[in-house]
Structures are given as structure tokens and as C-alpha cells.
Amino acid sequence: MxxxxxxxxxxxxVLGVAAHADDLDFMASGTVATWAEQGAEIYYLILTxxxxxxxxxxxxxxxxxELRRQEQRDAAKILGVKDxxxxxxxxxxxxxxxxxxxxxxxxxxxxxxxxVITVDPTMLYVAERNFINHSDHRAAGLATIDAxxxxxxxxxxxxxxxxxxxxQPHKVKTVYLVHFGQESCFVDISxxxxxxxxxxxxxxxxxDDMQKISEDMTKNAKTLGNIIxxxxxxxxxxxxxx
Numbered sequence: 427m428x429x430x431x432x433x434x435x436x437x438x439x440v441l442g443v444a445a446h447a448d449d450l451d452f453m454a455s456g457t458v459a460t461w462a463e464q465g466a467e468i469y470y471l472i473l474t475x476x477x478x479x480x481x482x483x484x485x486x487x488x489x490x491x492e493l494r495r496q497e498q499r500d501a502a503k504i505l506g507v508k509d510x511x512x513x514x515x516x517x518x519x520x521x522x523x524x525x526x527x528x529x530x531x532x533x534x535x536x537x538x539x540x541x542v543i544t545v546d547p548t549m550l551y552v553a554e555r556n557f558i559n560h561s562d563h564r565a566a567g568l569a570t571i572d573a574x575x576x577x578x579x580x581x582x583x584x585x586x587x588x589x590x591x592x593x594q595p596h597k598v599k600t601v602y603l604v605h606f607g608q609e610s611c612f613v614d615i616s617x618x619x620x621x622x623x624x625x626x627x628x629x630x631x632x633x634d635d636m637q638k639i640s641e642d643m644t645k646n647a648k649t650l651g652n653i654i655x656x657x658x659x660x661x662x663x664x665x666x667x668x
Contacts, residue, residue: 428610432654433664436461437541437600440468442507443530443570444544445520445562447476447498448629453604454543455505456615456622456647457660462506463618470502470510471533473526473566478517479632491517493631501625520562522547522569528584530573535593542598544570546605546663555606567603574598575667602662609661612650616657619647 440461442450450458450470462468476494477487495512502510513529520526534542547567551558577583579597587593602611615622623640626633633639647658 428664430610430612430653432656432659433611433613436464436466437539438466439537439539440466440541440543441471441533441537441539442468442543443471443473443566445472445474445560445566446479446517447472447494448501448626448632449545449563449566450543451498451501451505451622451625451629452643453545454602454660454662455501455625456618456658457543457602457613457662458507459505459618459621459625460613460615468505468507469533469537469539470498470507471513471530472498472510473513473529473569474515474517474520474562475512476517490631494629497629497631501628504621504625504628518562520565522565522572526565526569527573527577528587530570531578531584532587532591532593534573534578534598535587535596538596539598541600541602542570542574543602543662544604546603546608547571549605549608552606557606571601574601597667599667601665601667603665605663608663609650609653611662611664612654612656612659613662614651614654614656614658615647615660616651619644619658622647 444450475491477491545567547564581588650659
């Protein structure tokens with residue numbers, strides 16, 4: 427693994443890709459807010475409809491889906507995200523198939539991000555956190571990596587996007603993967619931790635004990651900050667694509 431380092435540059439354009447409406451805010455919203463404050467143009471792409479994310483046995487799935495979309499829009503405003511795009515794949519059934527990859531490639535070619543943030547699909551579980559990663563998260567990460575390389579780069583991959591939609595190939599320069607416990611690239615979020623907490627709090631359908639979540643997010647950010655000598659940080663595996 428690469429030696430730990432503090433990321434001192436910021437991309438000018440970023441696409442975050444995740445399965446569910448709250449995923450990026452839990453994983454990387456301190457970084458998103460930090461880069462947005464520095465002038466980065468940031469977009470979110472949410473792949474599923476989020477219609478399974480509730481313990482309410484009487485919830486209407488269509489209403490839940492729309493509520494979660496609005497919660498994500500509200501959180502994005504807090505962070506400085508320019509726009510949020512939604513696909514409509516069924517929550518809990520996401521797979522890294524060609525349709526999903528095509529949709530991600532479409533947005534990469536439209537938005538032309540310098541960097542992409544997503545989850546590391548190899549993160550199956552993290553025993554130290556008593557954490558099992560959702561299958562949708564892993565599928566989103568795998569589909570995103572495949573979309574970045576080689577599909578978005580080469581015009582002969584998904585030629586319908588090039589021939590019919592006139593979307594030019596695009597090469598993403600940097601990928602930031604979220605993998606708890608495997609971080610080597612760190613972003614100082616000391617000035618934006620509160621925005622991260624506020625963005626998570628916007629997902630009212632998903633959070634029961636916001637005080638505990640705030641304490642956990644602060645503790646985790648402090649632990650990562652200690653690694654690189656800042657108050658608070660988020661961490662990633664960084665891949666620079668040649």
C-alpha cells in the first residue's frame with residue numbers, strides 16, 4: 427500500500443457515484459464540501475431508487491423513493507454540490523451489468539469529471555467496525571470502475587453513446603475509492619466536518635439517533651486526522667490513471 431499522504435491539490439470537477447441517496451454523504455461529504463469551497467464543480471449520480479431503506483412496515487415504496495431523492499438534493503445544497511442525477515434501478519438488486527455501466531459512462535462523458543469518487547468494490551466487510559458492506563454498494567463501485575476504464579475512454583466501447591448520442595470519450599484522471607481501514611490518501615476536512623454532519627442529518631428517513639451518528643463521524647474523522655496531523659480527515663485509496 428502507498429505511504430500515507432495528505433492530498434494538497436483538489437480536482438476542478440468531480441463526479442460521485444453511489445448506490446443510495448445517503449452513501450456519498452456518509453463516505454465522503456467532508457471532502458466534497460472542502461473541494462466545493464475551493465471552487466470544484468461537483469456532481470452526484472445515485473443509481474438506485476432507494477425504495478427499501480426503511481424499517482417502517484407501512485411505508486409506501488414510491489413515496490420513500492421520492493423522499494430520499496429530496497433528502498439527497500437538500501444534503502447536496504449544504505455541501506455545495508452543483509447537481510444530483512438519479513437512475514431508477516431497484517434498491518437491493520443492483521448489479522454491475524451493462525445497463526448500469528452504460529448509464530455511468532453516459533454521465534462521465536456528459537460531465538467530463540477530472541475525478542470520480544466511489545466505493546471500493548472489494549470492501550466486502552470491515553470486522554473492526556462490525557460492518558458488512560451492502561451488495562448494492564459493491565455493485566456500484568465495480569460498475570463505476572469498469573465505466574471509467576476502459577468504457578468511458580474508448581469510443582468503440584458502447585458505440586451507441588458515440589454514434590447516436592454524440593458523446594465524446596472522456597478519460598478520468600483520478601479515482602478516489604472509499605475502503606474503511608485501507609486509506610492512504612487523506613483530505614483535511616477540519617473546516618467542513620460540520621457540513622458533513624449537517625448533510626447526513628438531511629437524510630431524515632435514514633437517521634434515528636443523529637447525536638450518536640455525529641459522535642461516530644467526529645470520532646472516525648479524528649482518528650484519520652491523527653494519521654496525517656490534522657484535526658479531522660477523510661481517507662481514500664487514490665488511483666491516478668496514466
